[in-house]
Amino acid sequence: MEGSGPLSGRTDPKDFISIADWSREAIEGMLARAHELKQRRKRRERSSTLEGRSVLLYFEKPSLRTLVSFEVGVAELGGHPVYLPPSQVRIGEREPIEDVARNLSRWCDAIVARTYGHQLLLDLAREASVPVINALTDYLHPCQAMADVMTMAEHGDCARERLVYVGDGNNVAHSLIHIAGRLGMRLTVCTPPSYVPDPEVVTRGLELVGREGGDLRLESDPNAAVKDAAFVYTDVWASMGQEAEAKERRAVFAPYQLNASLLSQAPSDVRILHCGPAHRGEEITSELLDSERCLVTEQAENRLHAQKAILETLLSAPAL
Numbered sequence: 507m508e509g510s511g512p513l514s515g516r517t518d519p520k521d522f523i524s525i526a527d528w529s530r531e532a533i534e535g536m537l538a539r540a541h542e543l544k545q546r547r548k549r550r551e552r553s554s555t556l557e558g559r560s561v562l563l564y565f566e567k568p569s570l571r572t573l574v575s576f577e578v579g580v581a582e583l584g585g586h587p588v589y590l591p592p593s594q595v596r597i598g599e600r601e602p603i604e605d606v607a608r609n610l611s612r613w614c615d616a617i618v619a620r621t622y623g624h625q626l627l628l629d630l631a632r633e634a635s636v637p638v639i640n641a642l643t644d645y646l647h648p649c650q651a652m653a654d655v656m657t658m659a660e661h662g663d664c665a666r667e668r669l670v671y672v673g674d675g676n677n678v679a680h681s682l683i684h685i686a687g688r689l690g691m692r693l694t695v696c697t698p699p700s701y702v703p704d705p706e707v708v709t710r711g712l713e714l715v716g717r718e719g720g721d722l723r724l725e726s727d728p729n730a731a732v733k734d735a736a737f738v739y740t741d742v743w744a745s746m747g748q749e750a751e752a753k754e755r756r757a758v759f760a761p762y763q764l765n766a767s768l769l770s771q772a773p774s775d776v777r778i779l780h781c782g783p784a785h786r787g788e789e790i791t792s793e794l795l796d797s798e799r800c801l802v803t804e805q806a807e808n809r810l811h812a813q814k815a816i817l818e819t820l821l822s823a824p825a826l
Contacts, residue, residue, distance in 0.1 A: 524646060525648045525651060525681060525685045525688060526685075526687065526688055526710050526711075528688065529688075530689060530718060532819070533652075536815040536819050537652065537655060537656055537659065537812070537815070539818065539819070540811040540815040541656065541659075541660075543811045543814050543815060544811040547582070552584070553582070553584065554583070554584035555583050555818050555821075555822065556580060556583035556584050556615075556817065556818070556821060557583075557584035557585070558584075558585075559586070559615040559821060560585065560586045560587075561576075561580045561585055561586070561587050561588065561616045561617075561817065562588050562590055562610050562613075562617045562618065563576055563577065563587055563588065563589045563618045563641075564590050564592065564617060564618065564620070564621075564630075565592070565619075565620040566592045566621045566622055566626075567620050567746050568746070569620060569641075571782055571809050572620055572642060572649070573589075573620075575806075575809040575810040576618050576641065576813055577589065578810060579810050579811075579813050579817060580817065582814065583817060585615075585817075588614065597626065603626070603630065603633060604633040606633075607629070607630050607633035608633060608635070610634065610636075611635040611636045614636060615636055615821055616636050616637045616638070616639060616820060616821055617630060617636060617638045617639070618639045618641050619639070619640065619641060620641035620642045620643075622644055622746075623643065623644065624643040624644060624645035626643075627640055637820040637821065639813075639816060639817070643677060644676075644747065645680060647677045647678050647680075647681045648681045648684070648685075649809065649816065650678060650809070651678070651681035651684070651685040652685070652812040652815075652816065653805055653808040653811075653813075654682065654739070654779060654781070654805060655685055655691075656808045656812050657779070657804050657805045657808050658737055658779075660804070661777055661801060661804075662737065663736075664689065664691055665689075665691065665720075666692070667736030667737065668692040668693070668721075668734050668735055668736055668737075669682070669692065669693050669735070669736070669737045669739060670731050670735035670737065670772075671693070671739045671741075672696045672697075672728050672731060672738060672739070672740050672768075673696075673697065673741050673742075673743065673759065673762055673789055674697060674701050674741060674743055674755075674759070675695065675697040675701050675703035675704070676703075676745060677745070678739075678741045678781050679697070679703050679741075680703055680704060680707045682695070682739070683703060683707050683710070683711035684707070684710065684711065684714070686715075686720060686722065687713070687715050687718065687720065688714050689718065689720070690715070690719035690720035691720045692720055692721045693711075693721070693722050694724075694725055694731050694735070695722075695723070695724055695725070696724075696725040696726065696728050696731035696732075696762070697724075697762075698758050698762065700758070701759075702724065708722075708724065728761060728768055729768065729771045732768060732769065732771050732772040733771060733772065734773070735773065735776050736773070736776060737776065737777050737778075737779055738769065738772060738776055738777075738778055739778075739780065739781075740762075740764045740779075740780055740789045740790055741781055741789065742784070742785050742788070743755045743756060743758075743785075743789050756788065759788075759789065762789070763789060763790065763791070764778065764790040764791065764794055765791045765794065766791070769794065775799075776799065777799050778794055778797070778799050778802070779802065779805060780800075780802045780805070781805065782805070782806055784802065
């Protein structure tokens with residue numbers, strides 16, 4: 507989530523398009539607005555904050571939650587979503603990225619991009635003159651983390667209760683570290699030793715915790731990790747683009763499955779989170795996924811409200 511202006515002169519793909527680049531006040535403001543938008547939708551009250559605006563949706567990866575929630579969100583705010591499949595553009599093959607970004611900036615008021623490589627998103631943001639929103643890369647998933655925190659706030663106390671992430675130290679884990687650090691949350695990330703989060707992300711998270719409060723822990727024993735969990739979160743073991751590693755990963759991650767045995771080590775009122783799509787019987791059992799303690803459908807709903815708040819913020823304040 508970032509306007510392209512602050513990217514001028516910077517080339518490291520890990521420097522931007524991160525929740526950690528936003529202030530705590532800005533994040534809390536967007537979350538408060540997301541809650542307000544959710545209540546307004548329940549009352550069938552519509553906003554027109556994006557009236558006359560067009561938002562380009564560029565999705566390299568397949569998507570259910572992200573695509574539908576962004577498309578519906580733009581429309582519900584009075585804007586016009588434009589879906590552009592990658593096969594129509596072939597960035598870097600049919601046309602250089604700088605030409606694509608500059609043309610899109612003349613037609614659209616914002617670009618929502620879901621890409622494999624984080625560098626492509628950074629390049630889009632550098633070359634575009636309109637805000638570029640990270641709808642997921644292999645490195646970060648910030649919109650998901652916003653919806654996650656929104657969901658936790660509806661079912662507990664984000665400042666005091668511990669979130670425990672169990673699984674791969676992937677893009678979801680990275681954005682959880684960023685947002686937890688920025689908001690002063692208590693977060694444990696539990697992964698196999700060879701699948702830990704990126705050290706730069708951890709360093710940034712620890713720096714934020716030092717300033718904002720909270721607590722960030724890395725753990726390799728899932729039974730120990732969930733002991734004081736109010737929320738337990740997992741994700742797929744092999745993300746899109748890692749299919750060739752799936753068999754090897756299943757063997758490594760088997761002890762990290764969310765199941766009744768593991769959750770017996772956690773408090774009895776622990777809630778379950780998953781960003782979706784879930785692979786039933788792999789990272790989480792159907793028993794837990796279908797239980798009353800599971801909040802995954804609410805997480806998915808909250809993608810809509812969180813992203814609407816993000817869109818409003820970026821399109822109402824061009825110089826962030």
